[in-house]
Amino acid sequence: MTCTEFLAMLDDVIDEQIAQETRAEIEIHIKKCEHCEVVFNTTRKTIEIYRSHEVYELPTDLRERLHTAIMDRCAKKKKPCC
Protein backbone atom coordinates (compact mmCIF):
# COMPACT_ATOMS: atom_id res chain seq x y z
CA MET A 1 0.00 0.00 0.00
CA THR A 2 1.26 3.46 -0.88
CA CYS A 3 0.79 6.67 1.13
CA THR A 4 -1.60 7.97 -1.55
CA GLU A 5 -3.71 4.84 -1.28
CA PHE A 6 -3.70 5.15 2.48
CA LEU A 7 -4.77 8.79 2.30
CA ALA A 8 -7.63 7.94 -0.04
CA MET A 9 -8.94 5.57 2.62
CA LEU A 10 -8.20 7.78 5.62
CA ASP A 11 -11.82 8.77 6.25
CA ASP A 12 -13.02 5.20 6.05
CA VAL A 13 -10.25 4.11 8.41
CA ILE A 14 -11.19 6.84 10.88
CA ASP A 15 -14.88 6.05 10.59
CA GLU A 16 -14.08 2.35 10.94
CA GLN A 17 -15.70 1.38 7.69
CA ILE A 18 -12.95 -0.82 6.40
CA ALA A 19 -13.12 -4.47 5.46
CA GLN A 20 -11.08 -6.89 7.52
CA GLU A 21 -8.49 -7.66 4.82
CA THR A 22 -7.86 -4.01 4.00
CA ARG A 23 -7.54 -3.25 7.68
CA ALA A 24 -4.59 -5.61 7.96
CA GLU A 25 -2.88 -3.92 5.00
CA ILE A 26 -3.43 -0.53 6.57
CA GLU A 27 -1.97 -1.62 9.86
CA ILE A 28 1.14 -2.88 8.10
CA HIS A 29 1.49 0.41 6.23
CA ILE A 30 1.09 2.51 9.37
CA LYS A 31 3.71 0.47 11.19
CA LYS A 32 6.20 1.14 8.40
CA CYS A 33 5.30 4.73 7.56
CA GLU A 34 5.77 7.25 10.30
CA HIS A 35 4.19 10.10 8.31
CA CYS A 36 0.96 8.22 7.70
CA GLU A 37 0.84 7.15 11.31
CA VAL A 38 1.09 10.79 12.41
CA VAL A 39 -1.54 11.91 9.89
CA PHE A 40 -3.88 9.16 11.04
CA ASN A 41 -3.45 9.83 14.76
CA THR A 42 -3.58 13.61 14.54
CA THR A 43 -6.60 13.63 12.22
CA ARG A 44 -8.42 11.36 14.62
CA LYS A 45 -7.40 13.64 17.47
CA THR A 46 -8.62 16.70 15.54
CA ILE A 47 -12.09 15.19 15.29
CA GLU A 48 -12.06 14.11 18.92
CA ILE A 49 -11.12 17.60 20.13
CA TYR A 50 -13.84 19.28 18.08
CA ARG A 51 -16.36 16.74 19.25
CA SER A 52 -15.58 17.19 22.93
CA HIS A 53 -15.21 20.98 23.07
CA GLU A 54 -18.16 23.08 22.11
CA VAL A 55 -16.92 25.99 20.05
CA TYR A 56 -20.23 27.82 20.30
CA GLU A 57 -22.16 27.43 23.48
CA LEU A 58 -25.72 28.48 23.98
CA PRO A 59 -25.88 29.93 27.49
CA THR A 60 -28.88 28.75 29.52
CA ASP A 61 -30.52 32.18 29.86
CA LEU A 62 -30.24 32.91 26.14
CA ARG A 63 -31.50 29.42 25.36
CA GLU A 64 -34.57 29.94 27.53
CA ARG A 65 -35.24 33.35 26.01
CA LEU A 66 -35.02 32.01 22.45
CA HIS A 67 -37.05 28.93 23.32
CA THR A 68 -39.87 31.05 24.73
CA ALA A 69 -39.78 33.33 21.69
CA ILE A 70 -40.00 30.35 19.32
CA MET A 71 -42.93 28.79 21.16
CA ASP A 72 -44.76 32.13 21.40
CA ARG A 73 -44.40 32.66 17.67
CA CYS A 74 -45.57 29.11 16.93
CA ALA A 75 -48.60 29.54 19.21
CA LYS A 76 -49.68 32.53 17.12
CA LYS A 77 -49.60 30.48 13.93
CA LYS A 78 -52.37 28.16 12.98
CA LYS A 79 -51.61 24.52 13.56
CA PRO A 80 -49.52 23.00 10.79
CA CYS A 81 -51.91 20.30 9.73
CA CYS A 82 -54.46 20.64 6.97
Added chain:
Amino acid sequence: MSTIQPIAGDAGEHPDLALVERVRAGDLAAYDTLVRKYERQIFRIAQHITQNREDAEDVMQDAFLKAYEKLDQFQGNAKFYTWLVRIAVNESLMRLRKRRTSKTVSMDEDLVTEEGSVPRDFADWAPNPEQNYDTSELSDILRRTINGLPRGFRVVFVLRDVENLSTEETAEALGLSVPAVKSRLLRARLQLRERLSRYFRAGAKPAPLPQKSAASPAERRG
Protein backbone atom coordinates in the same frame (compact mmCIF):
# COMPACT_ATOMS: atom_id res chain seq x y z
CA MET B 1 -55.68 2.88 32.44
CA SER B 2 -52.39 3.05 30.76
CA THR B 3 -51.97 6.16 28.63
CA ILE B 4 -48.22 5.91 28.29
CA GLN B 5 -47.13 6.85 24.79
CA PRO B 6 -45.29 4.14 22.88
CA ILE B 7 -41.62 5.09 22.49
CA ALA B 8 -41.37 3.86 18.94
CA GLY B 9 -43.45 2.06 16.40
CA ASP B 10 -43.15 -1.62 15.63
CA ALA B 11 -40.65 -1.17 12.83
CA GLY B 12 -38.18 0.68 15.04
CA GLU B 13 -39.64 3.99 13.94
CA HIS B 14 -37.74 7.07 15.10
CA PRO B 15 -39.34 8.49 18.27
CA ASP B 16 -39.47 11.97 16.67
CA LEU B 17 -42.11 10.72 14.23
CA ALA B 18 -44.62 10.17 17.02
CA LEU B 19 -43.97 13.73 18.23
CA VAL B 20 -44.37 15.08 14.70
CA GLU B 21 -47.72 13.30 14.41
CA ARG B 22 -48.86 14.84 17.68
CA VAL B 23 -47.83 18.33 16.49
CA ARG B 24 -49.77 17.75 13.29
CA ALA B 25 -52.78 16.88 15.41
CA GLY B 26 -52.45 20.26 17.08
CA ASP B 27 -50.37 19.39 20.14
CA LEU B 28 -48.02 22.34 20.65
CA ALA B 29 -46.43 20.72 23.71
CA ALA B 30 -45.06 18.00 21.44
CA TYR B 31 -43.37 20.68 19.35
CA ASP B 32 -41.94 22.19 22.53
CA THR B 33 -40.26 18.82 23.13
CA LEU B 34 -38.77 18.75 19.62
CA VAL B 35 -37.52 22.33 19.89
CA ARG B 36 -35.88 21.63 23.22
CA LYS B 37 -34.25 18.49 21.87
CA TYR B 38 -32.57 20.19 18.90
CA GLU B 39 -32.27 23.90 19.68
CA ARG B 40 -28.63 23.75 20.78
CA GLN B 41 -27.56 21.86 17.69
CA ILE B 42 -29.44 24.22 15.37
CA PHE B 43 -27.91 27.23 17.10
CA ARG B 44 -24.39 25.78 16.74
CA ILE B 45 -24.87 24.90 13.10
CA ALA B 46 -26.25 28.36 12.33
CA GLN B 47 -23.36 30.00 14.11
CA HIS B 48 -20.82 27.89 12.25
CA ILE B 49 -22.34 28.95 8.93
CA THR B 50 -23.05 32.62 9.65
CA GLN B 51 -20.12 33.15 12.04
CA ASN B 52 -22.27 35.68 13.82
CA ARG B 53 -24.11 35.22 17.09
CA GLU B 54 -27.06 37.51 16.37
CA ASP B 55 -27.61 35.89 13.00
CA ALA B 56 -27.50 32.48 14.65
CA GLU B 57 -30.17 33.56 17.15
CA ASP B 58 -32.41 34.76 14.31
CA VAL B 59 -31.76 31.68 12.20
CA MET B 60 -32.57 29.39 15.10
CA GLN B 61 -35.93 31.09 15.67
CA ASP B 62 -36.82 31.34 11.99
CA ALA B 63 -35.84 27.72 11.30
CA PHE B 64 -38.04 26.33 14.06
CA LEU B 65 -40.92 28.57 13.03
CA LYS B 66 -40.58 27.58 9.40
CA ALA B 67 -40.37 23.90 10.30
CA TYR B 68 -43.55 24.29 12.33
CA GLU B 69 -45.38 26.01 9.50
CA LYS B 70 -44.23 23.49 6.92
CA LEU B 71 -44.60 20.37 8.99
CA ASP B 72 -47.26 19.06 6.66
CA GLN B 73 -44.57 18.91 3.95
CA PHE B 74 -42.29 16.75 6.07
CA GLN B 75 -42.11 13.23 4.68
CA GLY B 76 -41.56 10.49 7.18
CA ASN B 77 -38.88 8.87 5.02
CA ALA B 78 -36.26 11.31 6.28
CA LYS B 79 -35.41 11.99 9.89
CA PHE B 80 -37.10 15.06 11.32
CA TYR B 81 -33.70 16.31 12.51
CA THR B 82 -32.13 16.06 9.04
CA TRP B 83 -35.09 17.92 7.57
CA LEU B 84 -34.78 20.58 10.26
CA VAL B 85 -31.03 20.96 9.64
CA ARG B 86 -31.71 21.50 5.97
CA ILE B 87 -34.12 24.32 6.82
CA ALA B 88 -31.56 25.84 9.20
CA VAL B 89 -28.80 25.66 6.56
CA ASN B 90 -31.03 27.44 4.04
CA GLU B 91 -32.07 30.06 6.57
CA SER B 92 -28.40 30.65 7.42
CA LEU B 93 -27.50 31.19 3.77
CA MET B 94 -30.44 33.55 3.36
CA ARG B 95 -29.29 35.53 6.37
CA LEU B 96 -25.79 35.82 4.88
CA ARG B 97 -27.21 37.04 1.60
CA LYS B 98 -29.18 39.73 3.39
CA ARG B 99 -26.19 40.83 5.41
CA ARG B 100 -23.81 40.96 2.51
CA THR B 101 -26.19 42.35 -0.06
CA SER B 102 -24.26 40.15 -2.47
CA LYS B 103 -26.05 37.88 -4.87
CA THR B 104 -23.92 34.82 -4.53
CA VAL B 105 -23.77 33.24 -1.13
CA SER B 106 -23.63 29.51 -1.40
CA MET B 107 -22.09 26.45 0.08
CA ASP B 108 -19.58 26.39 -2.74
CA GLU B 109 -18.07 29.78 -2.18
CA ASP B 110 -14.27 29.95 -1.91
CA LEU B 111 -13.93 26.25 -2.48
CA VAL B 112 -10.49 25.48 -3.74
CA THR B 113 -10.65 21.75 -3.75
CA GLU B 114 -6.97 21.16 -4.31
CA GLU B 115 -5.87 23.19 -1.34
CA GLY B 116 -4.94 21.18 1.71
CA SER B 117 -5.71 17.88 0.08
CA VAL B 118 -2.23 16.56 0.76
CA PRO B 119 -0.74 16.66 4.25
CA ARG B 120 2.49 18.58 4.59
CA ASP B 121 3.03 18.78 8.31
CA PHE B 122 4.18 15.48 9.73
CA ALA B 123 5.14 16.61 13.20
CA ASP B 124 3.66 14.46 15.91
CA TRP B 125 1.49 16.12 18.51
CA ALA B 126 2.06 16.35 22.21
CA PRO B 127 0.08 13.79 24.21
CA ASN B 128 -3.30 15.36 25.07
CA PRO B 129 -2.18 18.64 23.50
CA GLU B 130 -5.46 20.40 24.33
CA GLN B 131 -4.52 20.26 27.99
CA ASN B 132 -1.69 22.73 27.39
CA TYR B 133 -4.29 25.45 26.90
CA ASP B 134 -6.93 26.72 29.26
CA THR B 135 -10.56 26.45 28.22
CA SER B 136 -10.92 29.91 26.75
CA GLU B 137 -7.58 29.72 24.90
CA LEU B 138 -8.58 26.36 23.48
CA SER B 139 -12.03 27.61 22.41
CA ASP B 140 -10.37 30.53 20.72
CA ILE B 141 -7.92 28.29 18.85
CA LEU B 142 -10.65 25.89 17.76
CA ARG B 143 -12.98 28.69 16.67
CA ARG B 144 -10.33 30.56 14.70
CA THR B 145 -9.09 27.39 13.08
CA ILE B 146 -12.48 26.16 11.91
CA ASN B 147 -13.50 29.65 10.79
CA GLY B 148 -10.49 29.63 8.49
CA LEU B 149 -12.01 26.82 6.42
CA PRO B 150 -14.16 27.59 3.39
CA ARG B 151 -17.83 27.47 4.39
CA GLY B 152 -18.52 24.43 2.22
CA PHE B 153 -15.88 22.41 4.06
CA ARG B 154 -16.68 23.82 7.47
CA VAL B 155 -20.34 22.91 7.39
CA VAL B 156 -19.67 19.37 6.18
CA PHE B 157 -17.19 18.83 9.03
CA VAL B 158 -19.63 20.28 11.58
CA LEU B 159 -22.59 18.19 10.48
CA ARG B 160 -20.65 14.99 10.01
CA ASP B 161 -18.06 15.06 12.78
CA VAL B 162 -19.43 17.40 15.42
CA GLU B 163 -23.18 16.86 15.14
CA ASN B 164 -22.78 13.21 14.16
CA LEU B 165 -24.98 13.08 11.09
CA SER B 166 -24.24 10.20 8.74
CA THR B 167 -22.68 10.89 5.34
CA GLU B 168 -26.08 10.33 3.70
CA GLU B 169 -27.87 12.64 6.14
CA THR B 170 -25.23 15.33 5.66
CA ALA B 171 -25.68 15.04 1.89
CA GLU B 172 -29.43 15.34 2.28
CA ALA B 173 -29.25 18.31 4.65
CA LEU B 174 -26.90 20.20 2.34
CA GLY B 175 -28.37 19.14 -0.98
CA LEU B 176 -25.02 17.61 -1.99
CA SER B 177 -24.16 14.24 -3.43
CA VAL B 178 -22.61 11.60 -1.17
CA PRO B 179 -19.26 11.68 -3.06
CA ALA B 180 -19.18 15.49 -2.70
CA VAL B 181 -19.71 15.16 1.06
CA LYS B 182 -16.96 12.55 1.29
CA SER B 183 -14.49 14.63 -0.66
CA ARG B 184 -15.21 17.76 1.36
CA LEU B 185 -15.03 15.87 4.63
CA LEU B 186 -11.56 14.51 3.89
CA ARG B 187 -10.29 17.95 2.93
CA ALA B 188 -11.90 19.60 5.93
CA ARG B 189 -10.37 17.08 8.29
CA LEU B 190 -6.93 17.38 6.71
CA GLN B 191 -6.98 21.17 6.66
CA LEU B 192 -8.07 21.39 10.28
CA ARG B 193 -5.39 18.91 11.29
CA GLU B 194 -2.75 20.88 9.42
CA ARG B 195 -3.80 24.18 11.00
CA LEU B 196 -4.13 22.77 14.52
CA SER B 197 -0.70 21.23 14.25
CA ARG B 198 0.77 24.68 14.77
CA TYR B 199 -0.65 24.70 18.31
CA PHE B 200 -0.60 21.05 19.21
CA ARG B 201 2.69 19.71 17.86
CA ALA B 202 5.09 18.44 20.49
CA GLY B 203 6.91 21.41 21.98
CA ALA B 204 4.53 23.95 20.42
CA LYS B 205 3.63 25.24 23.80
CA PRO B 206 5.48 24.48 27.01
CA ALA B 207 3.46 23.26 29.94
CA PRO B 208 1.56 26.16 31.50
CA LEU B 209 3.72 28.39 33.68
CA PRO B 210 2.55 29.61 37.05
CA GLN B 211 0.30 32.67 36.57
CA LYS B 212 2.25 35.88 36.21
CA SER B 213 0.92 38.91 38.00
CA ALA B 214 -1.36 40.53 35.45
CA ALA B 215 0.99 41.84 32.82
CA SER B 216 -0.09 45.32 31.89
CA PRO B 217 0.26 46.46 28.29
CA ALA B 218 2.20 49.46 29.65
CA GLU B 219 5.08 47.12 30.41
CA ARG B 220 5.60 46.65 26.72
CA ARG B 221 7.86 49.14 25.13
CA GLY B 222 8.23 50.31 21.59
